[in-house]
Amino acid sequence: MKTLLLLCSGLLFASSLQAGTDRRSGWTDARQLVLVTIPEWDSHDGTLHAFDRTDAGWRAARAPTPVSIGRAGAAWGIGLHEPQPGPRKREGDGRSPAGVFALGTAFGYARSARTGLPYAAMEAAHWCIDVADSPLYNRIVDAREVGTAAVAGSTEPMRLDLHAAGDQRYELGFVIEHNAAGEAGAGSCIFAHLWGKPGQPTAGCTAMAPPAMRDLLEWLDASRHPVFVLLPDSEYRRLQASWSLPRLP
Structure with a gap:
């Protein structure tokens, strides 16, 4: 798969997190599926x-490969699926x-990556805004474009290695398009x-070993409308047939 390089600035990359459109047709047309299952709602380890x-x-x-998810487990997000009964992500x-979620842009510290997803090289000025009352909430922005005041209070620098003593967690990854419309909170x-460490839970993302991430990104192809699904085992059994998901062993 060819190497893709996407040089993005300001809100061009941010728009991938705030499409605000109904993309259920993308789910129907999906030809690639990244599936994470966890034993229970409160589990923080799973299988991809x-x-x-x-x-x-x-x-x-x-x-299949082991992954870690949020330290408190999972809760229903806002994606391509209809609302479901149970805990809701906050x-x-x-x-x-x-x-079920669309996949957004791949990102990383390098200038390019081997992937069929669009790719954005992160720099020290890139932040993801996690301040719920910000008009830029749930967007990746460039502080040089939006101003330093606009990123004040955010705890998500996209170059963790430069802001957090060499942290390599965001060296390579991709956006999972939860809450694309940016509903506050x-x-x-x-x-x-x-x-960060093998098996270490996250604040709400899905984490894996570097070889698994590289292999996954090389396989993913935006033209095949990939989707990301995360479900506890009980919900997977309930929804597998109606959501046309694969049977698991």
């Missing part, structure tokens, strides 16, 4: 599966959003990214 949709149905595209709750800055 990757599937291709063929004329015969879903088939495994990669071997800002700062330590839960990863459950449901409904949760923000949800990514798939690298583990």
Whole structure:
């Protein structure tokens, strides 16, 4: 798969988190599926599966790999699925959003990456805004474009290595488009990214080993309308048939 380089500034990249459109047709047309299952709502460890949709149905595209999610488990997010009964994702709750989500831009510290997703190289001025009452809530912005006052209070610099003593978690990852319309307080800055330590839970993202992330990004192809699904085992059993999800062993 060819290397893609996308040089983004200001709100051009931010728009990937705030599309604000109904993309259920993208779910129907999805030809790639990134699936994370967890044992219970409060579990913070899970398994990631990757599937291709063929004329015969879903088939495994990669071997399952362990991942970590939010330290408090999961709760229903805002994505391509209809609202469901159960816990709902809120800002700062330590839960990863459950449901079906479009994949946004891949990002990282390098100038380019091997992926079929659009890619944005992060710099020290890039921040994801997790301040719930900000008009830029749930957007990745460039402080050089929006001003330093606009990123004040945010706890999500996209170059963690430069802001947090060499932290490599955001060296490579991609956006999971939870709460794309930016509903205040409904949760923000949800990514798939690298583990801090193997098995270490996150604040609400999905984390994995670097080789697993590189392999996943090389496989992902935006033209195949990939989606990300995260569900506890009980919800997966309940929804597998009606959501046309693959059967798991």
